[in-house]
Amino acid sequence: MALVLCTGADPALMETRRLLLEKSGHTVLTATNEDPLKTACEQNVIDVAVIGQTMSVRMKRRVLSLVRTYCPAAQVLELYASSTGRILQDADAWLEVPADVPATLPEKVASLVTQEQSRKISKPAV
Numbered sequence: 001m002a003l004v005l006c007t008g009a010d011p012a013l014m015e016t017r018r019l020l021l022e023k024s025g026h027t028v029l030t031a032t033n034e035d036p037l038k039t040a041c042e043q044n045v046i047d048v049a050v051i052g053q054t055m056s057v058r059m060k061r062r063v064l065s066l067v068r069t070y071c072p073a074a075q076v077l078e079l080y081a082s083s084t085g086r087i088l089q090d091a092d093a094w095l096e097v098p099a100d101v102p103a104t105l106p107e108k109v110a111s112l113v114t115q116e117q118s119r120k121i122s123k124p125a126v
Helices: 011-023 034-043 057-070 105-122
Strands: 003-007 027-031 048-051 075-080 093-096
Touching: 003 011, 003 034, 003 057, 011 027, 011 105, 027 034, 034 057, 048 057, 048 105, 057 075, 075 105, 093 105
Parallel strands: 003 027, 003 048, 048 075, 075 093
Antiparallel strands: none
């Protein structure tokens, strides 16, 4: 399964998200600000970075920038509310979610990992 970095502004939602992903077999690290995010990326190879739906537009963009800098191999999944729509147009995938954690989150994470593994396999060796 995947090593997932969950970011967000609401600790309760992040905990629920972590439990849901771990129940599906993923390993989950969490970060609510820049220092833990950088540390997680420097010490691990992150497969998927999930950017939570309750973050401000500015914070989502900052987290995406940090993930692209410190975890360049990670696929980025933006969770978003229907009221805001997609904010991160250069994320790798999006998932519209209700106010709480969506039940389909583990499947979306697994799908991103499978897509990335398929890309790596289909690239010719240099």
